[in-house]
Amino acid sequence: MSLYCGIAYRRKISQGYRLLSTYVTKARYLFELKEDDGACKKAQQAGAFYLFHSLAPLLQTAEHRYLVPRFSLLEVESLLHKFGQDAQRIEDSVLIGCSEQHEAWFALDLGLNSSFSTHASLPKSEVETELQGSFIELRKAIFQLNSMDSSLLFTAQALLRWHDGHQFCSKSGQPTRKNIAGSKRVCPSNNIIYYPQMAPVVITLVSDGTRCLLARQSSFPKGMYSALAGFCDIGENMEEAVRREVAEEVGLEVENMQFSASQHWPFPNSSLMIACHATVKPGQTEIQVNLRELEAAAWFSYDEIATALRKKGTYIQQQNEAFPFLLPPKLAIAHQLIQEWVEKQTCASLPA
Numbered sequence: 001m002s003l004y005c006g007i008a009y010r011r012k013i014s015q016g017y018r019l020l021s022t023y024v025t026k027a028r029y030l031f032e033l034k035e036d037d038g039a040c041k042k043a044q045q046a047g048a049f050y051l052f053h054s055l056a057p058l059l060q061t062a063e064h065r066y067l068v069p070r071f072s073l074l075e076v077e078s079l080l081h082k083f084g085q086d087a088q089r090i091e092d093s094v095l096i097g098c099s100e101q102h103e104a105w106f107a108l109d110l111g112l113n114s115s116f117s118t119h120a121s122l123p124k125s126e127v128e129t130e131l132q133g134s135f136i137e138l139r140k141a142i143f144q145l146n147s148m149d150s151s152l153l154f155t156a157q158a159l160l161r162w163h164d165g166h167q168f169c170s171k172s173g174q175p176t177r178k179n180i181a182g183s184k185r186v187c188p189s190n191n192i193i194y195y196p197q198m199a200p201v202v203i204t205l206v207s208d209g210t211r212c213l214l215a216r217q218s219s220f221p222k223g224m225y226s227a228l229a230g231f232c233d234i235g236e237n238m239e240e241a242v243r244r245e246v247a248e249e250v251g252l253e254v255e256n257m258q259f260s261a262s263q264h265w266p267f268p269n270s271s272l273m274i275a276c277h278a279t280v281k282p283g284q285t286e287i288q289v290n291l292r293e294l295e296a297a298a299w300f301s302y303d304e305i306a307t308a309l310r311k312k313g314t315y316i317q318q319q320n321e322a323f324p325f326l327l328p329p330k331l332a333i334a335h336q337l338i339q340e341w342v343e344k345q346t347c348a349s350l351p352a
């Protein structure tokens with residue numbers, strides 16, 4: 001091969017003929033299904049369906065874990081038929097992901113009102129018997145789900161809830177129509193497109209260098225304390241929201257902050273949790289709790305937090321034990337912030 005030809009060959013490779021990674025082909029495949037109703041409908045044929053009833057996922061118990069069954073299109077169609085519903089109800093389903101082999105995954109709620117079939121919801125307990133599972137409230141199930149299942153079910157529940165709450169155009173009042181993937185809804189009278197929204201929420205672990213600040217709302221489980229959190233106001237960036245929320249909730253001024261990670265959190269509605277660490281000015285650490293927002297807030301020492309992190313057992317077991325306070329569940333990004341803080345404190349205390 002001549003030198004030129006070799007260079008041309010290399011350029012050809014660099015111009016995108018190289019093999020795309022599995023992640024890239026998966027992302028592009030899902031994008032195509034969201035944009036092309038025909039492709040999405042075709043993907044349903046060989047796809048798999050997660051079933052919900054009034055936003056509770058169908059789960060099967062196996063020892064101390066929950067399994068999340070998936071059903072083929074044929075199985076879902078025969079279930080609908082068995083309970084006197086037309087297969088058109090499948091158009092209420094939403095695309096929630098796909099496997100590396102491009103098996104598309106959908107979620108379908110059998111309990112919410114259907115915009116496609118006049119029938120009401122399927123009878124919950126009979127469907128549970130038929131499918132040998134139970135529809136379990138997601139917030140209760142998260143403690144016994146693995147992270148991949150919980151992430152998929154979080155997305156599914158958030159999307160199903162969004163469609164259920166956005167059946168009409170907020171401008172014309174006309175019924176809106178979802179696309180096959182459920183990635184948008186359109187008003188046929190004015191062509192306004194509605195996209196599923198997440199509300200941005202900042203969550204901050206405030207430290208004064210040796211202690212961290214945790215707070216609780218009356219709605220939290222008994223004894224649980226968490227990092228400070230708050231919805232971003234319109235027009236605010238993350239930094240401004242952190243400063244405002246800390247000032248509002250505990251009367252302190254944040255000095256520095258450092259982004260940590262983010263998380264989709266579907267409870268009670270879809271929030272995008274933007275997590276960061278923040279420090280307050282040394283000497284300016286006197287908490288003044290805003291009792292309109294919080295039930296309590298306090299500084300916690302490294303030892304108290306490290307001991308709480310070492311607590312074993314389920315949430316309920318921990319609650320029953322006479323333990324001064326509980327930390328958020330591992331799945332919550334608040335727990336990750338607290339874990340990071342303890343690791344940082346541990347490293348800082350090691351001899352140089």
Ligand SMILES: NC(=O)C1=CN([C@@H]2O[C@H](COP(=O)(O)OP(=O)(O)OC[C@H]3O[C@@H](n4cnc5c(N)ncnc54)[C@H](O)[C@@H]3O)[C@@H](O)[C@H]2O)C=CC1
Nearest residue numbers: 199201226229230231265267268271273328332333334335
């Ligand atoms: N995943 C995690 O680790 C954690 C998640 N969270 C979540 O963060 C969210 C915000 O926490 P809060 O302290 O309650 O927020 P917050 O401190 O902003 O107080 C809630 C109040 O914000 C107002 N608000 C403003 N925009 C809102 C919106 N888009 N939706 C609902 N209310 C809005 C309402 O008046 C509401 O009562 C909650 O949904 C909670 O579930 C909270 C702590 C930990």
Ligand SMILES: [Mg+2]
Nearest residue numbers: 228229230293
């Ligand atoms: Mg808050």
